[in-house]
Amino acid sequence: MAGEIPDLHAQERTGTGKGAARAARREGLVPGIVFGGDVDPLPINIPFNELLKRLKAGRFKSTLFNLKVDGHDDVRVICRDVQRDVVKDLPTHLDLMRLRRTTKINLFIGIDFQNEDECPAIRKGGVLTTVRTEVELIVTAGEIPDLLVVDLSKLEDIGDTIHFSDIDLPPGVKPVIHDRDFVICNVSAPSALKSDTDEDEVAADEVPATEMSDGEAEGEDGDDKE
Template structure:
């Protein structure tokens, strides 16, 4: 998130937080690293991925499970237009569907830092459904213990 840092006797500076060191016992911040940015500077930053319409997705209604591969995505953005989050719409997604970065509508001027079409999430069948599918695929085998002889 882009912040305005005010220091007495100096002009306001736009910054983002790059790191926080914490006390190991009290978990209170002991040191913060900021990075100064100009409004039109392009930076790589991790943005949180949020999923909407999860309850209405056909795959979830059938008992499928949303498997999130990337809860955050590294994006190249303009410092003045850093999105709070990236939203993925699960409406119409069924069991077996995979959501790639190309399926997500990114804000103008925002692009992934990785060039390949990577997976963000998928809807997979619950283990109970997977187990029952495997059992039905098997054909029972009857073992012959003693074969009757034909009487001619």
């Protein structure tokens, strides 16, 4: 289970309705509601700056949070909606859903690239290129993996690639995209080596006129005399 679920701090909102929501915004707070989990909905306020920072970081709606509200037990939540001002595009309200341990959700799980020092392809002078550092998966809220492990020691030669299908997924974890075996990483030749190779190929294709054989030159002269 994941060990670093980020905390999301909020405070209980005493009033409800448009008046209380407007008052919260004037105080630099964003009103919201926490629902689900066979428990009554809980109206909350979240500091505007904290919420905006998390929204700018990306994937707010696919991140599992540990919601901390004074006077209430911590609960795992995921965002189901963020309402924004139609002109300023700033958050004005959010909906958070409580999760049971058995709830299936879509989350982005990071990738841990291991054994880089033992990778034969890198030892041969190859350069590791990471195409993806995280993958969206369907996971159970109570059994979220910390990371997906990629063993780089399996890359034997320059040009070798690791695809998603090469990763051993933990039990109960499934990919969101079933029919696409995308690239996770590969080992390519150094850019300097590629440049030298390209230049050699161009040079081989170009034959200067001064290097033509005497026979070829004489043949051309003979054609002119006829």
